[in-house]
Amino acid sequence: MALRPRLNVRIIPLAAAVLLLAFLPLIGMPQSWLLYAFLFFIYLAMANMWNLLAGYSGLISLCQPAFLGLAGYTLAIGTWVGIPWWAGLLGGALVAALFALVISIPVFRLSGIYFAIGTLVVPEALRMVFYLWRPVGGQMQGGGAGYMVKGIGGVSTNMTYWLAFVIGIGSIFLMRRVLRSRLGLGLAAIHDNERTAASCGVSVFKLKLCTFVISAVVTGLAGGVYYLYQGYIEPSATFNVRWTMTLLLATVIGGIRSEEGPLIGSIVVVFLYFLLARYAGYSLLIQGIILIGIMLASPQGIVGIFRRSRYYRYLTRSVSA
Amino acid sequence: MDSGDIITPLVMGILLGGLYALIALGLSMVFGVMRLINLAHGDLVVLGSYAGYGLMTLLGLDPIVGLLISIPLMFALGFAIQKYLMGRAFAISSEAPLIIAFGISLVIQNANQILWTPLSRALNTSYSNLSFSIGERQFPLTYLLDFMAGIIIMLALREFLTRTYLGRAITAASQDNKAAQLMGINTKRVYGYAFAIAMMSAAVAGVFLGMTFPFTPTSGVSFLTIAFGTVIIGGLGSMLGTFIGGIILGIVQTLGGHFLGSASQMLIVYVIVLVILSVRPQGLFGR
Numbered sequence: 001m002a003l004r005p006r007l008n009v010r011i012i013p014l015a016a017a018v019l020l021l022a023f024l025p026l027i028g029m030p031q032s033w034l035l036y037a038f039l040f041f042i043y044l045a046m047a048n049m050w051n052l053l054a055g056y057s058g059l060i061s062l063c064q065p066a067f068l069g070l071a072g073y074t075l076a077i078g079t080w081v082g083i084p085w086w087a088g089l090l091g092g093a094l095v096a097a098l099f100a101l102v103i104s105i106p107v108f109r110l111s112g113i114y115f116a117i118g119t120l121v122v123p124e125a126l127r128m129v130f131y132l133w134r135p136v137g138g139q140m141q142g143g144g145a146g147y148m149v150k151g152i153g154g155v156s157t158n159m160t161y162w163l164a165f166v167i168g169i170g171s172i173f174l175m176r177r178v179l180r181s182r183l184g185l186g187l188a189a190i191h192d193n194e195r196t197a198a199s200c201g202v203s204v205f206k207l208k209l210c211t212f213v214i215s216a217v218v219t220g221l222a223g224g225v226y227y228l229y230q231g232y233i234e235p236s237a238t239f240n241v242r243w244t245m246t247l248l249l250a251t252v253i254g255g256i257r258s259e260e261g262p263l264i265g266s267i268v269v270v271f272l273y274f275l276l277a278r279y280a281g282y283s284l285l286i287q288g289i290i291l292i293g294i295m296l297a298s299p300q301g302i303v304g305i306f307r308r309s310r311y312y313r314y315l316t317r318s319v320s321a
Numbered sequence: 322m323d324s325g326d327i328i329t330p331l332v333m334g335i336l337l338g339g340l341y342a343l344i345a346l347g348l349s350m351v352f353g354v355m356r357l358i359n360l361a362h363g364d365l366v367v368l369g370s371y372a373g374y375g376l377m378t379l380l381g382l383d384p385i386v387g388l389l390i391s392i393p394l395m396f397a398l399g400f401a402i403q404k405y406l407m408g409r410a411f412a413i414s415s416e417a418p419l420i421i422a423f424g425i426s427l428v429i430q431n432a433n434q435i436l437w438t439p440l441s442r443a444l445n446t447s448y449s450n451l452s453f454s455i456g457e458r459q460f461p462l463t464y465l466l467d468f469m470a471g472i473i474i475m476l477a478l479r480e481f482l483t484r485t486y487l488g489r490a491i492t493a494a495s496q497d498n499k500a501a502q503l504m505g506i507n508t509k510r511v512y513g514y515a516f517a518i519a520m521m522s523a524a525v526a527g528v529f530l531g532m533t534f535p536f537t538p539t540s541g542v543s544f545l546t547i548a549f550g551t552v553i554i555g556g557l558g559s560m561l562g563t564f565i566g567g568i569i570l571g572i573v574q575t576l577g578g579h580f581l582g583s584a585s586q587m588l589i590v591y592v593i594v595l596v597i598l599s600v601r602p603q604g605l606f607g608r
Contacts, residue, residue: 060416062423106599113358116419117549118598120360124542125591132584241542245427252420281435288427292406295420299413 025158040270041168045222047250047262048171049215055257057211063119067096067216068223069238075224076147076233080136089224096220100213127239146234160229255303334575336464338568339471343526345551347519349563354495354515361426363545369527384444384528399520403513433538444531463532550594
């Protein structure tokens with residue numbers, strides 16, 4: 001991997017797109033466009049992490065809302081006891097990582113479909129916990145622990161946008177890095193044949209736990225930034241299967257087990273969000289149908305269709321070296 | 322309420338267990354035959370509840386009588402889901418059926434939401450407020466109906482699986498798919514029937530559930546958890562184990578609600594499921 005990155009003509013359009021996105025708040029874009037780009041980065045980071053789990057490690061995790069919700073709550077509750085928001089953001093990622101370690105005790109004994117159901121229960125249980133448990137700030141009327149994120153008047157929308165930008169783009173580089181590291185090679189070996197990999201000295205449990213924690217940290221960071229932007233957190237929308245659906249959809253539409261899949265999928269998901277905003281009630285119904293349709297028609301997602309075109313292969317060759 | 326009285330929650334828990342077993346039978350069946358945890362099972366049960374609700378409000382049918390209409394419909398739907406969606410998904414990859422099931426779950430949930438609004442509904446009948454008594458204690462009649470329905474469906478499924486040709490074919494396909502094929506069993510058809518039968522039990526479970534608890538379009542996940550917990554405690558695939566698992570879970574829930582307050586009832590169920598998963602993933606009675 002010691003190849004020195006050469007300036008490649010084919011990389012220019014990508015670099016231009018990234019630069020454009022970085023300066024988006026400064027060139028007078030309408031707020032709604034900024035919101036879509038913001039959501040894109042958040043979804044991208046989370047979808048990348050789901051792809052790392054489901055696509056590359058064989059862990060169909062349905063508990064991602066737990067990570068992003070716990071991080072969001074850490075941030076929100078932190079601001080109530082005087083912890084600055086940036087420390088809350090980092091603390092949230094840490095809490096998510098610790099939580100991943102704790103629940104790995106029950107759920108890592110399960111494999112395949114059992115793992116999926118075991119993780120599905122986790123956000124449900126957390127939602128109950130946060131309905132019943134109100135750590136600070138006194139009782140609200142009607143119960144339920146909804147919190148404002150306090151004292152973030154100084155954090156501008158541009159600031160949250162750039163935070164999301166860094167996490168979104170960073171997650172792409174993190175994926176590249178992880179997949180080309182010993183960890184990634186081990187995961188590839190496990191994917192090809194778990195038993196052979198184990199007998200060759202690949203520590204299956206350790207590698208999977210490692211990816212689980214990495215995904216918790218990044219999902220937690222992205223969740224923290226999301227709730228920093230939203231300024232409010234409450235249990236039922238946070239520990240909600242809607243999040244899982246979004247990540248699943250972004251990854252599956254784009255192409256599971258491909259690096260560019262979540263990128264393409266997140267664009268589609270944000271576009272759908274924009275398109276379906278007027279039909280709020282039908283939005284998830286349509287997304288569900290799309291999910292089933294894509295899975296049956298093209299299991300490799302849009303990337304699978306693209307890969308058949310020569311131009312796409314030409315474009316990606318420069319990036320995937 | 323006299324908090325020293327433990328008999329009432331105990332009996333309620335046992336009766337409730339019958340309902341839980343009823344909810345879980347379909348999940349257990351699909352798992353036993355296809356090795357698939359049907360993530361949409363909870364939503365299919367809720368679909369059964371709404372079918373009962375629709376027939377009751379539109380045609381004025383008693384929910385139990387309404388089953389005569391909803392069972393064949395659910396049977397057909399189940400066969401179609403297996404034939405056109407799940408069957409194809411199995412050919413793609415091991416995670417594809419799971420993702421498809423997740424998609425089905427969302428489609429049903431949101432279709433219910435659009436059709437019936439997110440309001441909480443219940444199947445109220447002339448007998449839903451009646452009670453029966455054991456000694457001096459009064460219990461809701463619907464709980465007894467739940468328990469009886471659970472036993473009847475469980476025994477019927479057991480007899481069906483051991484005595485009829487189709488039932489034996491399903492058992493054979495679940496034990497060894499290839500060998501069953503060599504014996505001339507059309508396993509694809511058999512899978513279709515197995516899924517359809519699981520849906521029939523979901524229709525029955527949905528109606529009795531709706532008579533016992535209020536339900537909303539998003540109740541599916543908690544019912545899936547109950548079903549999964551039941552199956553995990555009882556061990557997958559065994560009908561009798563499922564029944565015992567349901568009763569254990571029912572008792573845990575009512576006793577937990579009795580001692581810790583009803584608000585934390587479902588939380589206790591979730592925690593029990595996670596604890597059992599971490600201690601004995603194959604279930605208390607599993608092999």
